[in-house]
Amino acid sequence: MKSITTTTTLAALAAAAVLLVSACGGSGGSDQGAAAPTGTKTVSIEQVDGVGDVLVNRSGQALYAATQEANGEVVCTGSCTSIWEPLTLDGAKAPTGEASVRAELGTIVRPDGGTQVTFDGRPLYRFVEDPNPGTVTGNGFADSFDGRAFEWHVATSDGISTTSTNSSSGPTGY
Secondary structure, three states, X not given: OHXXXXXXXXXXXXXXXXXXXXXXXXXXXXXXXXXXXXXXXXXXXXXXXOOEEEEEOOOOOEEEEEHHXXXXXXXXXXXXXXXEEEOEEOOOOOOOEOHHHHOOEEEEEOOOOXXXXXXXXXXXXXXXXXXXXXXXXXXXXXXXXXXXXXXXEEEEOOEEOOOOOOOOXXXXXX
C-alpha cells in the first residue's frame, strides 16, 4: 500500500513539473521576450498620456529606437538587449500593424541571425524598465553598453520621437 501511494505521489509531482516547465517555456524571438503569434498585430498604436500616439507591441508595451541605429544598422547587442529587448519575429514573417503604420514596418537581420522589426528603417526595442503597458519612461533615455553610448526615443505614429517627454517621471540613465 505504501508503495502505491509513493508511486502515485511521484507521478503527480512529475506531471506537475512537466506542466510548470511547459508553461514557462522559452522562445526564439522577443516581443518582450516572445515572438508575436500568428493572427495578432506585431505593432499597434496606443494613446499614452503626455506623449501621444505610441507604437506598442502585442502586450501594449511602448517601442523605442536608438539614435545610433538611425542608419538601420543593429548596434544594440549583448548586454544592451538585457535592458532594451529587440522586437523580433520568427523566420521570414512580415510584421503586421494597423493601417496607419503598416507601410513603415519592415525587418532587419540581427547579428545573431534573428529577424528584428523596424519602423521607418530603425530597429524597435522594448524598454524593460517601463513599469506597465501603456507607459513611456525611456524617451530621451541615455545609457552605455560595451563602450558604446545610446540615446533612445519612443516610436510614435508620426515616426521616432525627437523629444524626451515621458508619461511619468522615469529613469534618467544608468
